[in-house]
Amino acid sequence: MEIIPGEGVTLAKVGESRDEVERRVGVPVHPGRASRAVYDTTPALVLTYTEDDAVEVVEIAYSGDGGEEVFFDGVQLTYRLLDDVVADLAARGYDYEPIDIGYRVGPGLAIWIDGIQVGG
Template sequence: MEIIPGEGLPDVRVGASRADVVAEVGEPVKDGSVAWYHEAQPPFSVHYDADDVVEYVEVANGAGRGEEAELDGIRLTSRLLDDVLDDLRGAGYTGREVDIGFEYDAGFCVFSMSSLTLAEVDPTEPEDPEDERLVAEGVGIAPVSYWRSDG
């Protein structure tokens, strides 16, 4: 699934109303200030502000079971985080390191919660308890101003 930096996904855009999102992608599995679409491929969530307007979209990894988040042909999830960061840097994306990943000036972040191993998302990789490399587990999409007051 191609992300749109600073805007969201093809069917879920920052600034859309909750009613518009539901009309476009259906009812979420779990609803509230964060609406979860666990059944989608890849799974995603929609974060709403107090007025039920989309302020942030998060795409989870497909954990090797389905579609993954992509940008300009670069797979952003279910890969080694360092490889994703290298590919994005090579494509000209700039940003800064944050506590669990990297935040990009174009309006997205790539992160790892340190909960997956490479073997869990790539069956060709042997399980290695000593391997501490991080797997890119998700992508957050919002305008730069969502993360930075000077955005």
């Protein structure tokens, strides 16, 4: 799965409607229309919706099983040590700053031990 900078991923992009996403990936694991929804994809998508059901934040959950991995600009983000990921992103010229649970990499991307967030 490739992160599209400033947008999300192919399965869910910031600004898309819940209906568009669910036509593509199916209904969330937990029924209902909560503002935060988890989808049974590989890796799992966790989406936060605005009050009018538009995607606000795309999170990609880290499964830890070595299945389909997540990439950003050719750098594998999942199933690796976080410090190695940050070093590879820095080598590609991305600025980063530590946050309480991981790193913010440029505008709109955060990575931490067990997940990745685009948007928000």
